[in-house]
Amino acid sequence: MGMSLGMKWGHRLGLVAMLLLASPLGAAGFQARDAVPAPALVARDLAGVERTLADYRGKVVLLNFWATWCPPCRREMPSMERLRVKMQGRPLEILALDSAEPVEDVKAFLAIMKLGFPILLDPDGVITKNWKVFGLPTSFLIDAQGRIRYSLSGPVEWDEGEALQIVESLLAELPATHDKAGKAPNP
Amino acid sequence: MFITGFITGLFLVRRRMRVGLLAILLFMAGLAGPLGIAAAALPDDQRYPANGDRLLLWVSYERGRAPAEASGAEALAAAGVEVWSLDPTSSYFLPQLGHSMDAVPQEDVADWMRAALASGKQVTIYAVARAAVPVLRGLAALEPTQRAAICVMLMYPNIYREAEPLAEPDYLDFGSLEGMRIRILQPRRSAATPWLPGRVEALEMQGANVSSVILENLRENFWARETPTEFETIEGRRLDAILLREMESWGCR
Numbered sequence: 001m002g003m004s005l006g007m008k009w010g011h012r013l014g015l016v017a018m019l020l021l022a023s024p025l026g027a028a029g030f031q032a033r034d035a036v037p038a039p040a041l042v043a044r045d046l047a048g049v050e051r052t053l054a055d056y057r058g059k060v061v062l063l064n065f066w067a068t069w070c071p072p073c074r075r076e077m078p079s080m081e082r083l084r085v086k087m088q089g090r091p092l093e094i095l096a097l098d099s100a101e102p103v104e105d106v107k108a109f110l111a112i113m114k115l116g117f118p119i120l121l122d123p124d125g126v127i128t129k130n131w132k133v134f135g136l137p138t139s140f141l142i143d144a145q146g147r148i149r150y151s152l153s154g155p156v157e158w159d160e161g162e163a164l165q166i167v168e169s170l171l172a173e174l175p176a177t178h179d180k181a182g183k184a185p186n187p
Numbered sequence: 188m189f190i191t192g193f194i195t196g197l198f199l200v201r202r203r204m205r206v207g208l209l210a211i212l213l214f215m216a217g218l219a220g221p222l223g224i225a226a227a228a229l230p231d232d233q234r235y236p237a238n239g240d241r242l243l244l245w246v247s248y249e250r251g252r253a254p255a256e257a258s259g260a261e262a263l264a265a266a267g268v269e270v271w272s273l274d275p276t277s278s279y280f281l282p283q284l285g286h287s288m289d290a291v292p293q294e295d296v297a298d299w300m301r302a303a304l305a306s307g308k309q310v311t312i313y314a315v316a317r318a319a320v321p322v323l324r325g326l327a328a329l330e331p332t333q334r335a336a337i338c339v340m341l342m343y344p345n346i347y348r349e350a351e352p353l354a355e356p357d358y359l360d361f362g363s364l365e366g367m368r369i370r371i372l373q374p375r376r377s378a379a380t381p382w383l384p385g386r387v388e389a390l391e392m393q394g395a396n397v398s399s400v401i402l403e404n405l406r407e408n409f410w411a412r413e414t415p416t417e418f419e420t421i422e423g424r425r426l427d428a429i430l431l432r433e434m435e436s437w438g439c440r
Contacts, residue, residue: 031352039353069376069406071414100381125381134350136378151352 028156030166035147038063038140039130043097043120046107051095051120053146059091060170061142062158065133067099068109073137076155077113083159083167084117091144091174092167093117099136100125143170229302230295231278232271235260239267241439242308243430244300246322247274248315248408249283255410259426266431269308273299275318285345288317296325304333311338311439313430316407319344320359323390327362335366338439339395340430342372343379343407346386356382358389365394370437372429374405400433 041053041063053061064080066073077096084094094117098106103121110119122128131140134153141150149170156163233252243263247256252274260270281287303310314322319341326334348357369390373383380401387397402422406412410423422429 033353036353067376067378070378099378101376128378128381132351132353132355134347134352134356134378134382138352140352148353153352 028152028162029154030141030150030152030162032150033148035143035145035149038142038146038148041097041120041127041131043122043127045118045120046103046110051118053142056093056095056142057146058144059093060144060167060174061140062092062094062167063140063142064094064096065099065128065131065136065138066096067101067136068105069101070136072155074109074113076137076158077115079156079158079160080117081115083164086159087167090171092171095120097122097127099128099133141166141170144174228295229299230273230275230291232273232299233257233260235264235270235272237264237267237269239269240308241267241434242269242271242303242306242310243434244303244310244312245270245272246312246314246318247272248318249276249281249285249287250408250411251276251283253408253411255423255426258424259410259430262427263431266427268431268434269306271299271303275321285317288320291318291321293321293324293328296321297328300325300329300337301333304336309338309439310336311340311434313340313342314344315342317345319346323359323361323364326367327364331363331366334364335368337367338434338437339367339369340372340433340437340439341369343374343377344371344386345379346389356385358386361393363394364390367395368437369395369397370433371397371399372402372433373399374402374407374409376404376406379407398437400436402429 038053042050044050053063062080062083064073064076066077068074080094080096083092096115096117097120099122101123103123106119106121131138137155139152139156140148141152143149150166152163158164158167243260245256245260247253252272256272260272263270275281275291276283276287279287279291281290300310300312303312312322312326322339322341323346326337326339329337346359346361348359350356371383371387373380379386383399383401387399390397402409404416404418405422406419409415409419410426412419412423415423
């Protein structure tokens with residue numbers, strides 16, 4: 001059966017539209033939250049320094065629960081690093097909290113994958129339980145007032161699409177003390 | 188496909204015939220009873236006969252029976268433990284999704300266990316992940332004496348009604364699990380590991396006697412990972428030995 005040139009292009013455009021609609025970018029699965037205060041978080045980093053969420057008040061925080069044995073966690077990590085580089089100088093902090101595994105495993109993993117954001121440790125899983133994290137990776141986006149605004153169960157490409165839009169929307173709520181290049185405005 | 192074709196065909200016949208056919212269909216539906224309430228039947232299982240006095244009912248999870256599970260069942264049978272292996276997604280034509288397990292008829296599972304008990308062998312039932320749900324429901328449907336006669340082993344059981352970030356987990360209510368002995372096998376490298384005490388407690392609250400063991404250096408479904416570690420490959424090849432060890436340590440002799 002013959003098909004006109006217009007029909008052929010129509011079919012192709014339709015297919016492209018279907019593929020775009022089916023793209024994971026449009027369906028990351030972020031869940032908007034009622035801006036409730038985040039649970040307490042006190043954890044040590046790899047240098048043994050104690051960090052709390054309160055240390056980052058005034059910044060948007062991406063808190064990511066992960067583990068070295070979790071393939072989707074490992075897959076999304078490079079995109080978190082790209083996001084960090086992209087957002088340098090802007091009030092965004094990325095914290096990756098390793099859930100319930102020995103510090104040696106984390107160190108071995110970081111010897112292979114160089115990451116520029118802090119890695120926090122939860123060797124006994126207590127923080128994981130306090131935050132009611134049931135699957136890995138699970139991420140939370142916390143606004144500058146320390147309130148959870150979004151959660152996500154599963155991996156995403158953090159430096160593009162919906163994830164980046166959400167990060168930008170939270171940064172846009174902050175007073176304009178930093179421009180997109182990370183420079184403070186002239187007085 | 189057949190149903191779609193049939194319905195399309197219905198619209199092609201003349202109106203009077205359509206009405207007649209619909210009447211016949213409705214009558215047949217009335218005879219068959221409400222959809223989804225089929226009479227209980229033994230599920231379609233794969234059997235690995237053995238002459239010993241133990242019988243293991245092995246229920247795979249939603250992704251089906253893995254080659255390592257089939258090999259494990261064969262090895263157990265060679266060691267004298269008879270195995271009846273059930274792949275629920277295949278037996279009930281269910282999508283390969285965790286919650287498909289919730290649709291497995293509990294009466295079928297209960298009848299399957301009754302048939303196993305009727306063999307006169309010591310029966311152990313082993314289920315993986317969400318397959319714990321139809322197994323526990325089936326067990327709850329048994330008479331207390333039948334239930335008490337069966338050993339239960341659950342590999343990282345998913346028994347949540349709901350588990351959402353930032354919210355307390357909500358566990359399923361299986362009815363009475365009084366008198367049941369349940370052993371949970373929990374791979375260490377699992378997001379569910381920190382939640383092991385909660386799942387133990389949830390089952391104990393329903394009357395079961397629960398113990399657990401952590402399987403070190405292993406991830407969930409380690410016998411069927413796409414990129415297994417060397418250790419997972421080794422352990423995946425000796426599922427039979429792992430199950431036998433746990434059966435014996437849990438008194439399922």
